[in-house]
Amino acid sequence: MFAWHNFIYLAPVALVALAGLLRAAGVDVDVSAALDTAHGRGRLRAARRFLFPDSQAAGITAAFLVAGWSISGLVFTRAYPSLQALPGALLGAAASGAIAWATGVLGTAVARRILPAQETPDSLAGLVGLTATVVSDRVDDAHGRARVTTPSGNAITVACRHADSAADPEAGEEVMLVAYDETTGTFDIIR
Numbered sequence: 001m002f003a004w005h006n007f008i009y010l011a012p013v014a015l016v017a018l019a020g021l022l023r024a025a026g027v028d029v030d031v032s033a034a035l036d037t038a039h040g041r042g043r044l045r046a047a048r049r050f051l052f053p054d055s056q057a058a059g060i061t062a063a064f065l066v067a068g069w070s071i072s073g074l075v076f077t078r079a080y081p082s083l084q085a086l087p088g089a090l091l092g093a094a095a096s097g098a099i100a101w102a103t104g105v106l107g108t109a110v111a112r113r114i115l116p117a118q119e120t121p122d123s124l125a126g127l128v129g130l131t132a133t134v135v136s137d138r139v140d141d142a143h144g145r146a147r148v149t150t151p152s153g154n155a156i157t158v159a160c161r162h163a164d165s166a167a168d169p170e171a172g173e174e175v176m177l178v179a180y181d182e183t184t185g186t187f188d189i190i191r
Contacts, residue, residue, distance in 0.1 A: 005084040008093065009073030012066045061108040068103030072096045124158070124187075125180045126151070132158070132175055132189070138168045139175070139189060146175060146189060163188035 073096040077083050083092035132148035135157060139146070144160045160177070162168050169175050169191060179188040 003077075003084070005077055005089055006074060009070045009077070009096065013070050016063075016066055060111050061104045064107035064111075065100045065104040068100035068107075069096050072099040072103075123150075124185070125182070127158070127187070128177050128180050130177055132160070132177055132187075134169045134171050134173045134175060136171065138170045140168050144169075144189075146177075146187070148177065158187055159185055160187040160189045162190075164190050166191065 073092060076092045076095060077089075080088070080092070082088040127148055127150065130148050132146035134144065135147050136143075136145040138144065139160055139162045141162055144162065145157050146160045147155055147157050149155050158177075160175070163178060169189070173191065175189040175191055177187045178190050180186075181188070
């Protein structure tokens with residue numbers, strides 16, 4: 001199982017485990033904030049939409065992607081030893097990638113139907129007036145992420161944009177949610 005040809009299938013699992021350990025140690029590991037800096041800028045936007053068609057459940061989709069990639073890759077290399085050498089390894093990686101994507105999209109669709117929605121547009125609109133902490137590198141007039149604690153005590157990360165013309169807030173700054181746009185799911189913030 002821990003052979004060199006399985007490394008590409010085990011590496012994502014190791015990264016997920018590392019992120020879990022960091023979160024348990026109190027380190028804020030917010031991949032969505034890192035992805036948000038690329039959102040709307042450049043070629044990554046189309047790739048992100050393709051990989052995460054349900055952008056409100058990107059974490060669930062990523063979990064299904066990692067599981068589909070790792071499990072299918074390990075099964076393929078075990079069942080077909082020819083996939084352990086380089087030409088076959090590329091074919092195995094392509095097949096695992098296709099299975100991972102299908103698992104991610106279909107698994108997310110099923111999970112969204114089974115699991116209850118945590119926040120609705122109405123409950124998100126109720127967050128207007130609360131303070132939040134910026135978790136993305138910065139918040140400009142179109143993109144950004146901030147973490148807010150809901151009245152029920154849950155800490156959630158929300159999409160936001162800077163509403164006034166002063167300098168853009170940066171990571172760690174406290175801001176206030178002043179309006180909620182239901183069509184984009186984005187909060188306007190001020191310092």
